[in-house]
Amino acid sequence: xxxxxxxxxxxxxxxxxxxxxxxxxxxxxxxxxxxxxxxxxxxxxxxxxxxxxxxxxxxxxxxxxxxxxxxxxxxxxxxxxxxxxxxxxxxxxxxxxxxxxxxxxxxxxxxxxxxxxxxxxxxxxxxxxxxxxxxxxxxxxxxxxxxxxxxxxxxxxxxxxxxxxxxxxxxxxxxxxxxxxxxxxxxxxxxxxxxxxxxxxxxxxxxxxxxxxxxxxxxxxxxxxxxxxxxxxxxxxxxxxxxx
Numbered sequence: 001x002x003x004x005x006x007x008x009x010x011x012x013x014x015x016x017x018x019x020x021x022x023x024x025x026x027x028x029x030x031x032x033x034x035x036x037x038x039x040x041x042x043x044x045x046x047x048x049x050x051x052x053x054x055x056x057x058x059x060x061x062x063x064x065x066x067x068x069x070x071x072x073x074x075x076x077x078x079x080x081x082x083x084x085x086x087x088x089x090x091x092x093x094x095x096x097x098x099x100x101x102x103x104x105x106x107x108x109x110x111x112x113x114x115x116x117x118x119x120x121x122x123x124x125x126x127x128x129x130x131x132x133x134x135x136x137x138x139x140x141x142x143x144x145x146x147x148x149x150x151x152x153x154x155x156x157x158x159x160x161x162x163x164x165x166x167x168x169x170x171x172x173x174x175x176x177x178x179x180x181x182x183x184x185x186x187x188x189x190x191x192x193x194x195x196x197x198x199x200x201x202x203x204x205x206x207x208x209x210x211x212x213x214x215x216x217x218x219x220x221x222x223x224x225x226x227x228x229x230x231x232x233x234x235x236x237x238x239x240x241x242x243x244x
Contacts, residue, residue: 002026003023003025003051004026006022006023006051006054008021008022009022011063011099011103013096014095017068018063018064018099018100019042019063019064019067020100021042021047021061021062022050022060023047023059023060024054024059024060024110024111025055025057025059028111029058029114030114030115031058031059031114031116031117031139031140031238032059032060032113032117033116033118033142034100034104034116034117035049035050035060035120035124036063036065036118036120036121036124037065037121038121038122038124039122040072040073041071044217045215045217047062056238058238059114061100061113063097065093065123065124066088067096070084070087072084085123086153087155088155090126090127090157091155091157092155094131094134097127098131098134101116101118101135101137101138102137105137115241116137116138117139117140118138118141119234120143120146121144121146121214121215122146122147122212124146125147126143126147128141129160129163129164129167130158133163133164134166138169139169140170140171140172141169141170141171142172142173142174142234143171143173143174145182145211161193164194165193167194167199170199170200170240170241171199171200172204172234172237173187173202173203174206174230174234175187175203175204175205176206176211176226177207177210178208178211179210181211182211190203191203202233202237204233206226206229206230214227214230
């Protein structure tokens with residue numbers, strides 16, 4: 001199958017430049033994934049996932065939540081990652097990503113996007129969830145181990161779990177059994193909050209898995225069996241949206 005060559009572009013917003021990686025299938029997609037990386041942003045792994053999705057007939061765009069600046073190194077120590085998390089302004093990022101969603105909805109990434117699904121990992125999972133609550137352009141959410149609770153601070157005035165009641169679109173969650181950042185009680189609360197309002201949802205916990213289990217570039221955390229099952233479930237979720 002000959003697929004169009006992926007390309008890099010940008011969205012200009014609030015005087016800043018938001019880099020975006022774009023991969024499109026051969027035919028106009030009925031669903032485009034807005035792929036949101038973990039704290040390392042748009043890595044080679046994220047770009048590879050975008051390209052893999054085009055082979056399945058989906059579009060994919062991967063914006064940089066950091067506006068291309070101050071992204072921690074892949075080998076950054078835990079204290080650097082923690083400080084990056086503390087310094088990160090969730091309010092600014094939500095505004096940026098809503099601008100990217102508007103651009104995708106308006107066809108500014110090479111043509112029609114179809115339904116838009118936010119899909120994120122860890123930091124990106126948090127924003128996939130938040131955008132499902134606050135953007136009218138989101139038709140589905142895929143959350144891979146995005147945190148639901150953390151210490152509130154001025155640049156993080158809203159916790160994801162608090163906005164769950166605003167989500168009205170189908171939701172797919174992938175969480176690890178052993179995750180120091182996400183207690184299983186938080187996962188249960190998320191599942192119950194969605195079910196209470198009748199939101200179509202699948203919230204899975206992968207036995208024996210740890211945080212980042214999907215990422216093969218983190219061999220200490222990667223769980224191939226859980227990752228394969230999560231990939232299959234996510235493709236089914238996206239295809240169900242196509243058929244809806």
